[in-house]
Amino acid sequence: MGLLLIDQIRKLLKRFTIWRRRRLQERQYIIILSIAVGFSSGLAAVALKNAVFFIQSFLKAGALKGEESYLYLIYPGLGILLTVLVSRYLFKGKLGLSIPNVLQSISKTNSILPRSATYKSLVTSLITVGFGGSVGLEGPTVGASSAIGSNYSRWSRLNYQKTTLMLGCGAAAAMSGIFHAPIAAVVFALEVIMLDLTVSSMIPLLMASISATLTSYLMFGDEVLFDIEVIDSFMLSDVPFYILLGVLTGLLSVYFCKSYWTIERKFDKIHGRYQKVLVGSIILGALIFVFPPLYGEGFVSIKAMLNGDMQSLFEGSLFYDYREHFWMIAIFLIAIVFIKSIATTLTLGAGGFGGVFAPSMFMGSAFGFLFARSLNQLGFFTLSERNFTLVSMAGLIAGILQAPLTGLFLIAEITSGYELIIPLMITAAISFITARYFQPHSLYTLQLAEKGELITHNKDQAVLTLMQLKTEVEDDFATIGPDQTLGELVKLVSRSSRNLFPVVNDDGSLEGIVLLDDIRQVMFKPKKYDKIQVWELMIQHPDAVASTDSMDQVMKKFQTTGAWNLPVIDNGKYVGFVSKSKLFNDYRKILKDFHE
Incomplete structure (x- = not known):
């Protein structure tokens, strides 16, 4: 019955494809x-x-x-x-x-x-x-x-x-x-x-x-995550504070990423799936018990900070009775700002599944609220806590995700207007620049970039990323052993359409290469067929490509050596050759497909 249904669906899809074309x-x-x-x-x-x-x-x-x-x-x-x-x-x-x-x-x-x-x-x-x-x-x-x-x-x-x-x-x-x-x-x-x-x-x-x-x-319906209006207008006198906020959110973004990768590596050292669950769950549970705002995505706490509602923020906390004291509020906010990245990584490292977008917004809101309230507490300034809370969220998104425009437009849209567009631009841009200075890749892209698997807006790099070494390897080169004679090599040449011959040992390792141009004169002297061995004619290849190399690494080796063909080695064994001409042909084809 199930196979019949699948077959019917396939037929319908086929008919639909024909119809729509x-x-x-x-x-x-x-x-x-x-x-x-x-x-x-x-x-x-x-x-x-x-x-x-x-x-x-x-x-x-x-x-x-x-x-x-x-x-x-x-x-x-x-x-x-x-x-x-x-x-x-x-x-x-x-x-x-x-x-x-x-x-x-x-x-x-x-x-x-x-x-x-x-x-x-x-x-x-x-x-x-x-x-x-x-x-x-x-x-x-x-x-x-x-x-x-x-x-x-x-x-x-x-x-x-x-x-x-x-x-x-x-x-x-x-x-x-x-x-x-x-x-x-x-x-x-x-x-x-x-x-x-x-x-x-x-x-x-x-x-x-x-x-x-x-x-x-x-x-x-009309219900959204945030139903927030910008009540306080942007003040030109606040620009220095938005600049400072941009620098600080950029540094905080670096902290988030560094702590994330550090804790992730710690979990990688724990052997056993359920050991990770146990360790992560105990620590995470303790942190949330002490700081309930860390529970879940944190949007309830974000709303509380946007509205200045300390009662909701401290609800369920051991510190609930001190919710009106500035120093307790400051300590509490500092704690949840720096512990949120730890709680997020513990959740993921222990075996949970989720993302870092909401934690970025949570940290941004807590830090922005703390920033504005702390300066206001000094008595010399009157900053809008709501505005700085919102703008700080954009700063963390710009720094952690390295997506300044996403942070800027997201906050502008959820506030139903562009009243804060200037401070959003200032803080998001500076946060992005600051974070990028210390780490060129975002939390999403670092590991992919290290593997050479990241598509970017750089077209040359993008095309190279789409190319795969295994599809570029040519393995139809006729091989010969180092102890074989010139006569055997000449017979091999007569049957081959190539002008390059890899010299391979019995164990599969590559000893060198023989170029047709190098033996053109001696190959017409039959008297030397039994006297000269292949190892006397071979030369060393200028470099070799590992089977694990990225295409970017392969292109750099071609650029460095100036060679037209490079051997490919897998665990010390000869696999084949990759040629510059084939690479360029495939490069042009992919580039054309990329823009169609």
């Missing part, structure tokens, strides 16, 4: 498909947000009572354990897709994402965040929505460039559905997913983003 121009179909991706992604975002809200409301109903706040010790660890069990026994060990996985797919799997990613990311993040894991839902939602776009494109049999565009439409739709910020969502796809800004890409991205926002409005 006859009746619709590809440009028209891309727009229709982008709307479908936006609608589906909007539904996914709304469903996930509502499900998490329901779970957290149910669990926190008891935990927020003073005498029962110990439940904060249990919930996050329980969620992580359930996530690990679900991923192991239901999803074959796969948690789902996050933004780095999406970026990697663009360079390594032709933007093709597995169908299962559309639900795995949602289920595992739902459990982790629903039970209080200190991570965000934006990354998993982007992963699931990108998978939706990728698979819609696969079913439509579109090429790599269009599949990448649909993947980007899914990413934009996810952000738009969550925040009701369609412009920021499009900028996110261009800035973080690294899509190109062209007319052919802009319209589908906008349509996907708008349709996701409308879907979210239909499901949520």
